[in-house]
Amino acid sequence: MLHHTLKISLVAAACGLAFATTANAEEVTTERHQAEITTVAEGLNFPWGLAFLPNGDALITEKSGTLRRVGTDGVISTPISGVPEVVYKSQGGLLDVALDPNFAENEYVYLSYSEADPAGGPGNSTAVARGKLVGNNLQEVEVIFRGAPKYESGAHFGSRLVFSPEGYLFVTLGDRYSAMDDAQTLDNHHGKVVRIWPDGSVPEDNPFVGQDDALPEIWSYGHRNVQGAAIHPDTGKLWTVEHGPKGGDEINIPEAGANYGWPVATYGVDYDGSIISDKTHVEGTVQPHYYWVPSIATSNMIFYTGSEFPAWQGDLLVGALKGSQVARLDLEGDRVMHEETLFAEAISGRIRDIEQGPDGAIYVITDDRNGQFIRISNADD
Amino acid sequence: MLHHTLKISLVAAACGLAFATTANAEEVTTERHQAEITTVAEGLNFPWGLAFLPNGDALITEKSGTLRRVGTDGVISTPISGVPEVVYKSQGGLLDVALDPNFAENEYVYLSYSEADPAGGPGNSTAVARGKLVGNNLQEVEVIFRGAPKYESGAHFGSRLVFSPEGYLFVTLGDRYSAMDDAQTLDNHHGKVVRIWPDGSVPEDNPFVGQDDALPEIWSYGHRNVQGAAIHPDTGKLWTVEHGPKGGDEINIPEAGANYGWPVATYGVDYDGSIISDKTHVEGTVQPHYYWVPSIATSNMIFYTGSEFPAWQGDLLVGALKGSQVARLDLEGDRVMHEETLFAEAISGRIRDIEQGPDGAIYVITDDRNGQFIRISNADD
Ligand SMILES: [Ca+2]
Ligand SMILES: [Ca+2]
Numbered sequence: 001m002l003h004h005t006l007k008i009s010l011v012a013a014a015c016g017l018a019f020a021t022t023a024n025a026e027e028v029t030t031e032r033h034q035a036e037i038t039t040v041a042e043g044l045n046f047p048w049g050l051a052f053l054p055n056g057d058a059l060i061t062e063k064s065g066t067l068r069r070v071g072t073d074g075v076i077s078t079p080i081s082g083v084p085e086v087v088y089k090s091q092g093g094l095l096d097v098a099l100d101p102n103f104a105e106n107e108y109v110y111l112s113y114s115e116a117d118p119a120g121g122p123g124n125s126t127a128v129a130r131g132k133l134v135g136n137n138l139q140e141v142e143v144i145f146r147g148a149p150k151y152e153s154g155a156h157f158g159s160r161l162v163f164s165p166e167g168y169l170f171v172t173l174g175d176r177y178s179a180m181d182d183a184q185t186l187d188n189h190h191g192k193v194v195r196i197w198p199d200g201s202v203p204e205d206n207p208f209v210g211q212d213d214a215l216p217e218i219w220s221y222g223h224r225n226v227q228g229a230a231i232h233p234d235t236g237k238l239w240t241v242e243h244g245p246k247g248g249d250e251i252n253i254p255e256a257g258a259n260y261g262w263p264v265a266t267y268g269v270d271y272d273g274s275i276i277s278d279k280t281h282v283e284g285t286v287q288p289h290y291y292w293v294p295s296i297a298t299s300n301m302i303f304y305t306g307s308e309f310p311a312w313q314g315d316l317l318v319g320a321l322k323g324s325q326v327a328r329l330d331l332e333g334d335r336v337m338h339e340e341t342l343f344a345e346a347i348s349g350r351i352r353d354i355e356q357g358p359d360g361a362i363y364v365i366t367d368d369r370n371g372q373f374i375r376i377s378n379a380d381d
Numbered sequence: 382m383l384h385h386t387l388k389i390s391l392v393a394a395a396c397g398l399a400f401a402t403t404a405n406a407e408e409v410t411t412e413r414h415q416a417e418i419t420t421v422a423e424g425l426n427f428p429w430g431l432a433f434l435p436n437g438d439a440l441i442t443e444k445s446g447t448l449r450r451v452g453t454d455g456v457i458s459t460p461i462s463g464v465p466e467v468v469y470k471s472q473g474g475l476l477d478v479a480l481d482p483n484f485a486e487n488e489y490v491y492l493s494y495s496e497a498d499p500a501g502g503p504g505n506s507t508a509v510a511r512g513k514l515v516g517n518n519l520q521e522v523e524v525i526f527r528g529a530p531k532y533e534s535g536a537h538f539g540s541r542l543v544f545s546p547e548g549y550l551f552v553t554l555g556d557r558y559s560a561m562d563d564a565q566t567l568d569n570h571h572g573k574v575v576r577i578w579p580d581g582s583v584p585e586d587n588p589f590v591g592q593d594d595a596l597p598e599i600w601s602y603g604h605r606n607v608q609g610a611a612i613h614p615d616t617g618k619l620w621t622v623e624h625g626p627k628g629g630d631e632i633n634i635p636e637a638g639a640n641y642g643w644p645v646a647t648y649g650v651d652y653d654g655s656i657i658s659d660k661t662h663v664e665g666t667v668q669p670h671y672y673w674v675p676s677i678a679t680s681n682m683i684f685y686t687g688s689e690f691p692a693w694q695g696d697l698l699v700g701a702l703k704g705s706q707v708a709r710l711d712l713e714g715d716r717v718m719h720e721e722t723l724f725a726e727a728i729s730g731r732i733r734d735i736e737q738g739p740d741g742a743i744y745v746i747t748d749d750r751n752g753q754f755i756r757i758s759n760a761d762d
Contacts, residue, residue, distance in 0.1 A: 031628070031648075247412070267719070280413075280692070287713045290718050290719065291711075291719050292719070293719065293721065330672075332668045335715075335717075336716075337668065337669060337670065338648070338672050339720075
């Protein structure tokens with residue numbers, strides 16, 4: 001029994017490039033490419049995270065707590081069993097999904113989510129679990145990371161999961177909004193990026209290992225709400241993108257132990273009319289690599305490396321909730337040379353996640369109760 | 382006899398800060414500052430270049446061939462005598478003006494302009510002359526640079542004049558439009574930045590000195606039409622900004638002997654409907670530091686260093702003919718972190734030159750037969 005009804009034509013889906021001529025496809029002119037926007041599937045319930053399986057199927061989380069598989073034919077599966085229970089509240093719920101770099105051997109899938117206090121208190125936190133994906137079941141599920149402290153809030157959980165080339169797992173977190181000052185202290189996980197091994201153990205060379213009053217999982221701090229992360233394909237370094245308060249969305253290249261300034265330094269102008277900080281430069285904090293004022297409400301980002309869009313190779317593509325846009329940052333080395341706003345007209349939903357498919361096409365999911373899974377392919381002459 | 386009628390109130394002008402409350406002032410909200418736009422003088426005939434004298438007066442060129450002094454009271458002088466004859470045609474005429482770094486001692490003022498062929502042929506080129514400013518006269522005028530070859534065109538003369546901290550004079554040039562291919566060869570000055578001593582002699586360490594078939598004044602090549610230049614206040618390096626064909630306006634940091642790609646590599650999309658080049662990356666050419674698509678039609682730029690706008694210190698302010706805007710590029714080191722579009726609504730003319738005044742305010746002139754000289758000052762609470 002399919003939980004969701006497949007809305008697009010299976011005939012069209014089976015034709016591959018024939019998508020181009022279906023009513024559901026829209027062609028978009030950009031600076032360097034013609035792109036075609038095709039809705040692969042819809043009816044997803046506030047999808048949040050997207051990851052591709054080796055066979056081309058997509059794993060997609062829904063914030064309410066379900067994980068589904070979407071076939072290349074657009075068919076949405078029933079919920080995968082074994083997913084941990086989540087706190088589905090405001091910005092919380094089932095969040096990101098990532099495959100183990102050795103998935104082909106170990107079948108591990110990683111999920112980030114907001115978790116209730118196991119001790120029964122009113123608080124919650126971001127947590128990470130992993131399990132082996134066997135058929136439509138997640139097995140041997142274990143929690144490998146639990147944010148501290150448990151805190152009563154429905155906001156700013158982060159989170160993205162990315163593996164570095166060395167096999168470290170980066171988990172990006174949020175400041176829980178009303179606990180924003182915690183982002184500047186090291187005895188908690190609020191407003192941090194953490195680095196762990198895939199089994200949850202702490203790498204011995206993490207920057208604060210052995211430091212009193214510092215949690216050893218912490219990689220970098222002074223973040224607000226980091227919902228995007230990617231590894232630079234040439235340098236192997238972690239890049240993140242975080243939401244600013246009102247203005248001040250930031251790209252950072254988090255270095256071990258560094259302080260990215262929130263909330264003492266920000267380019268955000270104000271929030272609910274009140275000034276957070278009028279300081280953009282504070283001693284001991286690192287300037288953003290790039291920032292947006294006003295905010296575009298950055299979600300996830302990728303370094304595009306596919307052959308589908310040759311002129312975009314090496315570019316950073318940043319999804320945004322506001323304006324249903326993808327910001328294309330043309331990079332030379334780490335330097336942003338140019339920003340192009342893509343798809344603002346052609347896509348109508350808030351873009352919650354963006355990934356590159358095994359086919360080199362770009363895929364996004366939209367943050368909506370009738371969430372869409374969208375394919376962006378090349379339509380050059 | 383005043384050639385131009387002073388249009389603004391001399392009473393208001395004499396009041397200094399009282400400008401703020403005159404009808405002619407407009408307040409503008411920007412990301413970091415409130416700014417006030419005041420028209421200091423108008424009635425300038427297509428002003429092109431602006432430089433400040435030590436006493437705060439401005440020297441302003443008019444493209445038709447006149448050089449005037451504008452007092453801090455807004456009074457426009459009669460033409461300064463001794464200015465070389467110019468070819469006033471399309472984009473050609475009297476262009477930039479710059480003061481010698483040792484002006485207080487030697488009184489030298491430098492002018493760039495389009496010059497007729499001294500041999501009487503139909504061509505023209507950009508040239509640079511200098512003379513001593515004594516009262517309202519330019520004396521001992523000598524031509525220190527003559528572009529080669531003379532070429533029959535009314536387009537793409539460049540040019541800006543800037544002195545490096547070491548005392549070199551950089552002259553930025555254009556490709557003369559229909560001669561664009563010349564930008565890739567070294568036997569001519571088209572599409573080049575040249576570096577000379579203030580007396581016109583060639584520095585011995587210029588990159589092509591002694592090379593057959595290369596003009597020794599050349600510093601860098603592969604430029605299109607460089608109408609903006611400034612020296613970075615910390616690094617002492619030359620930065621330039623040039624017009625792209627349709628899209629592809631570029632900031633570059635020209636290094637000795639380097640090729641900036643025009644016309645074989647460009648981010649410009651097309652011109653008059655025809656493709657110039659579909660290549661953005663060509664071996665042996667340097668990528669722009671930053672670029673605009675679509676074009677904003679960049680004119681001049683400054684690194685802002687004043688105390689009037691503390692949050693803008695170190696920023697690059699780029700004037701633009703399109704959209705009557707100033708692009709504020711927030712820099713961290715050389716890296717652009719953010720772009721803000723300033724004054725697009727408050728200023729109605731094409732911005733032809735931008736300079737920082739001795740008072741720390743920002744001044745622009747507008748490209749119009751009733752050209753304005755505008756002061757941008759701080760109006761923060
Ligand atoms: Ca920051
Ligand atoms: Ca170039």
